[in-house]
Amino acid sequence: MSRVLVVEDESAIAELISINLRHAGFEVTIAATADQAQFEVDRVLPELVVLDWMLPGQSGLALARQWRGQARTRDLPIIMLTARAEETDKVSGLDAGADDYLTKPFSTNELLARIRAVLRRKAPEALDSLVEVGGLSLDPGTRRVTRDGVEVKLGPTEFRLLHFFMTHPERVHSRSQLLDRVWGDHVFIEERTVDVHVKRLRGALEPALCHRMIETVRGAGYRLTQHVSATAE
Numbered sequence: 001m002s003r004v005l006v007v008e009d010e011s012a013i014a015e016l017i018s019i020n021l022r023h024a025g026f027e028v029t030i031a032a033t034a035d036q037a038q039f040e041v042d043r044v045l046p047e048l049v050v051l052d053w054m055l056p057g058q059s060g061l062a063l064a065r066q067w068r069g070q071a072r073t074r075d076l077p078i079i080m081l082t083a084r085a086e087e088t089d090k091v092s093g094l095d096a097g098a099d100d101y102l103t104k105p106f107s108t109n110e111l112l113a114r115i116r117a118v119l120r121r122k123a124p125e126a127l128d129s130l131v132e133v134g135g136l137s138l139d140p141g142t143r144r145v146t147r148d149g150v151e152v153k154l155g156p157t158e159f160r161l162l163h164f165f166m167t168h169p170e171r172v173h174s175r176s177q178l179l180d181r182v183w184g185d186h187v188f189i190e191e192r193t194v195d196v197h198v199k200r201l202r203g204a205l206e207p208a209l210c211h212r213m214i215e216t217v218r219g220a221g222y223r224l225t226q227h228v229s230a231t232a233e
Contacts, residue, residue: 002047007037020108034058053082068097134226147208158201165224174221
């Protein structure tokens with residue numbers, strides 16, 4: 001049973017969300033302030049947080065940034081709720097680390113659909129077994145990537161990107177497909193962002209001499225292949 005923390009200071013909204021989530025099979029905890037939310041996260045790390053933007057004291061936006069800056073909560077899935085409908089506000093919420101964004105008023109069915117979508121995107125990293133391609137090994141459980149005893153240091157996004165490439169080897173993926181599968185279909189990100197993270201991924205793989213496994217397919221996108229010389233320049 002997935003644990004969801006609902007951080008919402010309006011008790012009627014919090015209770016409505018809680019009832020619907022419990023009915024859908026989730027275990028729910030409610031917090032009305034940022035301090036209470038931090039206490040609950042410290043007590044038991046939830047699978048996902050539904051986080052209201054406007055909270056008494058510290059804002060949900062600040063709390064999301066705080067969690068993204070800490071190792072234990074860096075990858076905690078967050079769906080932000082807010083009455084702010086402007087695109088700039090959505091971008092601010094996503095930049096703060098939210099995985100998705102829902103504007104009030106919203107339907108509980110849509111919230112449930114988005115929760116399931118976010119959990120689906122996050123789950124493979126935690127549940128899948130060891131993946132190996134061309135001597136490169138990725139362990140989602142320990143978040144370690146190695147090749148011939150050399151450990152590759154990756155940020156969270158590069159880890160997700162490599163995990164997707166390694167579980168779909170030799171296939172060409174367009175930038176829009178990568179955005180959908182790695183970043184998530186509700187995120188406002190430009191396609192050139194993919195190029196930036198692919199460049200970072202190659203740089204991280206270089207010490208392990210496998211950066212050339214990530215190929216650019218001109219006019220199409222990127223693919224991971226083991227049919228290249230890993231030491232070639």
